[in-house]
Amino acid sequence: MSNKVKNILLVGVGGQGTILVSKILSSGLLNAGYDVKMSEIHGMAQRGGSVSTQVRFGEKVHSPIMAHGQADILVSFEMMEALRWMKYLSPEGKVVINDYQIPSAPILFGKVDYPEGVAQIISKKVNATIIKASEIAAKIGNARTMNIVLFGALVKSMKLTEIDWESAIRDNVKSNMVDINIAAFKAGMETVN
């Protein structure tokens, strides 16, 4: 498989805003001159299910989906989802994990417990950045910009800082939300050094 193509995997829970992030990400990459493909699974997943978006970019991209072991970065909007999708990550890949738990149905109904020590299990194996995106977003003034905080961390981790993300954000959010989202984006970038 072509090694020039970069692979980004965004995972989370329906309603967490992964779709907006993938929109901003892919439009920014396209405007920067890359070939981009993005794949998303809609449908049943919207009802509180696990969701994933794959973004692949490079000079020429064929498949919109990636293989196990191929993701250069895994950004998980929810803690245990990171572990669920780990098989997609390349052994040299990075993980950005939101320190935020959304218990799934079997946990809510008391069948099983939320798995413990997820962040530690992952950190032992790969380069992981764990951030409290919802706290950061709340501090900025709108907890719902948590997704954009994670996006900032993604951009920094992937060294994609040269791209004009502010325009991409402006094109994809409501005009009265532009400033706060740009602030969230910057705060997210600062979480990664």
Added chain:
Amino acid sequence: MTKLLTGNEAVALGVWEAGISYACAYPGTPSTEILENIAANYKKDILAEWAPNEKVALECAIGASIAGVRTISTMKMVGVNVAADPLFSFAYSGVNGAMILVSADDPGLHSSQNEQDNRYYAKFAKIAMLEPSNSQESKDMIKSAVEISEEFDTPILFRMTTRICHSKSPVNEGERITPVKKPYIKNPAKYDLVPSVSKALHYILEDKLKRLQAFSETTPLNFIQWNSKKIGIVTSGISYQYAQEVFGTNASYLKLGFTFPLPIEKIRAFSKEVEILYVIEENEPFIEEQIKAAGIQCIGKEKLPNVDELTPEIIARELLGKELQTIDIDTSIVPGRPPTLCAGCPHRGFYVELRKLKNIMITGDIGCYSLGGNEPLNAKDTTICMGASISMGHGAQKAFDLFDENKRTIATIGDSTFFHTGINSLMHVAYNRSRTITCILDNRTTGMTGHQNNPGTGYTLMGMPTKEADIEAVCRAIGIEHVRTINPLNLEEVKATLKWAMALDLPSVIITRWPCVLKKFTEGDIEEFGDYFGKCEVVADACTGCKNCLKTGCPALQYSKADNKVVIDQVQCVGCEVCKQVCKFDAIERKQKA
């Protein structure tokens, strides 16, 4: 300008560019956004409508085609089963204005009840088929499909799959062809399919297929990409992208965009140039079977699976023995995350009471309410296809009664599914008198596929106010005397109504009427249901930690082990009060409105 579009968005753009004037569909993943995009973006130029089911949708498009305009009908793959009757015969008539049927297949069953490969429909119905392999082709091929349809007098099966419909890739916009209406000329020898006409048309159809076959051999939609001749790959649709991902320039490709009739001679010539010939296709061996029948040697399904989605990973592993390294980590400790009924979903209250009944068989149907069959509600026995809950319930009830088995059947069906085909089944129940209890869960919208309007919502796809079908009046008109409409969030009312129906020896219908919690309320909804929103809270002192409320399956409720109490997530809660009603200790209260 280049835009990043999904295949569905690209088809909508293609429909506009190709001068199509009329579009009719029934929603279904992964096809739904095609019509939604047409309605949202090209309102001024294209009339787009939701039909109650796919058969109606296709027939409307057929009528428009015969009248002389270019038309399209879109549906998920199982929808084509519903629309198959008009499809097969329209193949005999042929078109006036171009007619395209989009079949959106779902390999991998991301949101479907089976994994059927609809390419066989093209061969079975004897119509031409096109298969795009990215968004640019999704747009461009709509234009090609229009031309082929009119030139060869054939409806077109435009076959897409989930990864084409829902993946984004760059698309260049093109010129728009201004729609023109062809004259309508009465022509019974073409459009009035009585047996004598159809017999004559069948000969003509066979002749058309020969001409389409010749076209297939030469059209640029089927092209060869020469690289190394060690390996030759015949492929189509998304599999073409996957094949290139895996083999790059180490193989030559015969990429098929026009896949019925197949360009058999082109394939034969290609096979002679390469050392090994692979056929890479997702799901069934549609291409492979025809190649092998033509006496051409190839390798396909002996290596590649016909079950589940095909992926570059599977191709690399099975054909090249290559696999990427993955991280050695135990993921088995992660609990599942199945979809659930939302907090405040009106279906919940109904299921909480329904599951308590004894000696019943619950025939389910397809929609959000299917989730009432999951843990912890577990209130469903069967699912087959849309509308089947009522007719299966009838058949089962008759079977139980024939042998004096003490069981009642309860059919559960959504409003959109009722209008789809449930209505016919209910007519059967009324006509043939079974004791089936039919529960129509009217959440005032088509929930599962993303809130499309339907004949009961009072609005059209284009957002125009329209007549609202009255479900209760429909039930009575077809012969059900015992009909009650209730509020599913009022558990006492649900319980009493189920008891009433169970006591009847005649067919009955229970309609639960309450809007989907995610629905954007219409003026009518606000008037009828407007002020119920609020929040519920647990009174910590009163909560005994009995977990009874958790059995409602509401995702806003969470049990805290540390203090043996339940807490309600104030973000998700909408104050439906279902948990409040099941709590035996009055430990849940509605917050006073500020």
